[in-house]
Amino acid sequence: MYDIYTETSLRYDPDRCINCRRCTQVCPHAVFTEGPDRAELARPSACMECGACALNCPVQAITVQSGVGCAWAMIAAALRGKDMDTESSCGGNDGSCCG
Amino acid sequence: MDGREETGPRCSCLPGPQAQSCCGSTGSAPAEEVRTATSRITLANRLDHLLARWGWNREGHRVEPGLYRLSRPAADSPVFASANYTLSFDALRSALVGVDAWILVLDTKGINVWCAAGKGTFGTDELVRRIRAAGLESVVSHRKIIVPQLGAPGIAAPEVARRSGFAVEYGPVRARDLPEYLKTHTAIPAMRRVEFPIADRIVLAPVELVLALPMFLAAIVLWYLAGPVAALAAASAILTGTVLFPILLPFVPTRDFSTKGLILGAIVALPFAFSFGTSPALPSWAAALSAVTVLLIMPAVVAYLALNFTGSSTFTSRTGVKKEIFRYVPVMAVMVVAGLLAGIALGASRLMGVI
Numbered sequence: 181m182y183d184i185y186t187e188t189s190l191r192y193d194p195d196r197c198i199n200c201r202r203c204t205q206v207c208p209h210a211v212f213t214e215g216p217d218r219a220e221l222a223r224p225s226a227c228m229e230c231g232a233c234a235l236n237c238p239v240q241a242i243t244v245q246s247g248v249g250c251a252w253a254m255i256a257a258a259l260r261g262k263d264m265d266t267e268s269s270c271g272g273n274d275g276s277c278c279g
Numbered sequence: 280m281d282g283r284e285e286t287g288p289r290c291s292c293l294p295g296p297q298a299q300s301c302c303g304s305t306g307s308a309p310a311e312e313v314r315t316a317t318s319r320i321t322l323a324n325r326l327d328h329l330l331a332r333w334g335w336n337r338e339g340h341r342v343e344p345g346l347y348r349l350s351r352p353a354a355d356s357p358v359f360a361s362a363n364y365t366l367s368f369d370a371l372r373s374a375l376v377g378v379d380a381w382i383l384v385l386d387t388k389g390i391n392v393w394c395a396a397g398k399g400t401f402g403t404d405e406l407v408r409r410i411r412a413a414g415l416e417s418v419v420s421h422r423k424i425i426v427p428q429l430g431a432p433g434i435a436a437p438e439v440a441r442r443s444g445f446a447v448e449y450g451p452v453r454a455r456d457l458p459e460y461l462k463t464h465t466a467i468p469a470m471r472r473v474e475f476p477i478a479d480r481i482v483l484a485p486v487e488l489v490l491a492l493p494m495f496l497a498a499i500v501l502w503y504l505a506g507p508v509a510a511l512a513a514a515s516a517i518l519t520g521t522v523l524f525p526i527l528l529p530f531v532p533t534r535d536f537s538t539k540g541l542i543l544g545a546i547v548a549l550p551f552a553f554s555f556g557t558s559p560a561l562p563s564w565a566a567a568l569s570a571v572t573v574l575l576i577m578p579a580v581v582a583y584l585a586l587n588f589t590g591s592s593t594f595t596s597r598t599g600v601k602k603e604i605f606r607y608v609p610v611m612a613v614m615v616v617a618g619l620l621a622g623i624a625l626g627a628s629r630l631m632g633v634i
Contacts (some may be wrong), residue, residue, distance in 0.1 A: 182533035184606065185599035205449045205466070206431035208473035209594060223506065229596040232431035246432065246596030248397045250590025251536075252602055254597075264601060 188227040189245035194218050196241035203242060206232040311412050316347040318376040320369060327365050332482055334489040337389075340365040344386035346413035347372075352379040354420040358462070359450070360406060360430065362387040371427075374454040378461065381419065383409050398432030403435045403442075410443045423449045428471060442501050475593045480525040483591045487521040491584060493524040504626065516577045519547045520584025525591070536595070537607035540585025544578030551577065565634045568621050575618030579611040 190211070197218035204212045204219060209226040212219045212233060219241075231246025247265060257268035331340040349372055358381040361371045362366075368384060385405045387395035395401035410424070426434055428449045436447035451460050451470035458467055472554040494517050502510035515532045524531075524543055531539040555561075556570030587602060628634045 182535050182538045184535050184602045185596060187602075188596050188598050202436065205471065206428060208429065208452060208471065210468065210472060212406060224423040226594070228594050229598060232396075235433075235435045236431055236437070238437045245597070246397075248394075249592075249595035249597045249600040251600050252587045252590050254600060254604060255587075255608070258604075264604075265597070277483065 186225045188224065188229055189243075190221075190224055190227040190229065190233075191243045192219075192221045193241045195219075196238055196239050200238060202236045202238065203233040206236050208232075247252075291473075308506035311345050311414070313413075313418075314343060314345060314347045316349050316368075316372050316382060318349065318372050318374075318378075320373050324365070324369055328369070331366055332485050334486040339389065341385055341389040342368045344384045344409065346409075346415070346418070347382040347384060349375055349382055350377070350379040351433055352381050352420070356380050356419065356420055358415065358424045359457075360385060360409075360424055360426045362390065362392045362401055362430075364389050364391045367391050367427075370454040371457075374457045376458075378458070381415075383413060383415065383424065385409050392427050393429040393432070396430045399433050401430050402433035406434060406439055407443045410445055416444065418460065422446060423448055427454070428452045428466075429473070473593045475528070477526060479593075483588075484522045484525050484614050487519075487525065487584070487588065487591065491517050491521045494580075505622070508551065510555055512548070512573055512577060515547055515551070515582075516534060516544065516580040517584070519543060520581040520588075523547075524581065524585045525588060528588075528592070535603055535607070536585045536589050536592075537582045537603050537611070540582030541578045544581030544586070545574065547581065548573050561634055565625060568625055572618045572621040572625065575621065576616045579614035579618070582607065583611050 187271065192212075194243050199218050201217075201219065204210075204214050208230070209223065209228060211223050211227045213222040213233050214220070221236055227244070228249060229246050231244055234240075234242040234244045234246065245265070248268070250268070252266040253268040262268070284447045327340055330336065342363045342365055356379045359371060359375075360383050361368050363384045363386055368382070371382060383406075385395075385401055386409075387400045387405075390398065390400060391572075392401055406424075406426070407528065416422070416426075422445050424439075424445045425448045426436075429452055431449055434447060436449075439445060439447050448464065450457060451466045451468070452473055456466070456470045460470060479560065495514065498513035498517070501513050520540060524540060527543065530538070531543055533539055533542070552570040552573045555573055556566050558566050558569070586600075589600045589603070625634070
């Protein structure tokens with residue numbers, strides 16, 4: 181209860197994994213850990229959907245709908261009549277929280 | 280910035296710091312000049328960092344994109360990628376004291392590495408473009424570039440290798456771990472993890488506060504409409520949401536930012552609710568309504584500011600934040616509207632001489 185962050189869009193197909201360990205290098209929250217033969221999805225609920233793992237996986241074993249978890253940007257996009265998922269811009273604008 | 284522009288040609292057969300001669304190289308002649316940087320952080324740099332932290336001239340804290348020489352790099356010296364945001368660039372160069380290196384600064388429009396990676400400006404295209412523009416293949420004898428781990432959301436390493444011939448090596452999250460990392464080029468798990476310690480949370484508070492400055496107008500208006508205690512309540516709510524919330528983030532129960540904000544806002548509202556609720560100058564019904572007004576509006580305001588802190592945090596997902604918005608913003612809106620209606624009723628009663 182009161183933990184809305186348990187579900188993410190991260191999907192992992194271990195059958196495709198070639199154990200290059202790139203995902204374990206780029207994930208800032210240790211969502212993936214090294215296994216004996218392939219990467220293991222150890223902490224899926226810790227995924228912040230940054231997309232680093234999917235972008236760097238050479239065999240497309242990982243998919244995720246990446247984006248920035250920024251309420252300010254998403255609400256601003258909604259107020260401008262834009263799509264919250266694809267048209268919210270975080271950073272680079274006056275008033276944004278990114279620097 | 281402590282990067283000095285070099286006016287002479289970068290690729291030179293003359294002896295000197297830039298002795299990585301391109302003579303005999305099969306690469307094309309370098310197109311861009313190489314600037315020089317040091318590891319020293321000056322007083323001017325620190326002032327720039329302070330202004331950046333306070334949100335002054337948000338997009339103006341930039342260094343020139345391109346290739347930099349740190350100390351006396353040679354052809355076999357490591358190459359690091361960075362953003363053209365002064366805090367990012369300065370964190371990198373100051374961590375490399377005594378290291379001869381090349382720094383390739385990408386044009387991220389003055390945005391830090393992680394945010395720029397999320398936007399794609401610290402990305403594959405820009406990295407490949409900068410490698411080519413700097414003629415990096417003729418500057419160094421190896422084909423490896425160390426990219427900050429938090430740049431990975433924008434960089435497709437396999438594609439960089441295919442398009443530029445340079446292999447991406449992801450360095451640690453924090454630049455300060457680079458000296459240890461460079462000993463083995465292996466990051467221990469702690470170097471790969473993003474934490475959000477109190478120091479990192481506190482440095483974000485000034486920008487949050489600056490962004491919320493317009494809200495203090497409400498406190499000024501309240502001073503005239505409802506007195507100094509009401510104004511103090513408004514200011515307290517804003518300060519709680521922008522300063523106290525980041526500080527207390529891990530200590531407030533629940534994981535959702537909105538509920539954390541509601542809890543913190545309710546705690547801060549209690550003294551004000553007690554003050555209004557026990558006011559001898561008000562009839563009991565008006566005192567009770569005043570207390571309810573405070574308990575409705577203050578937690579909602581703090582919760583909204585807390586929700587907006589998701590973008591500054593290091594762990595919230597887009598999916599989760601979107602769910603938070605749809606679940607809690609309507610609750611906040613109802614609370615604020617109900618509180619405002621109660622406040623208007625109190626104001627009208629006061630104008631009509633009822634209280």
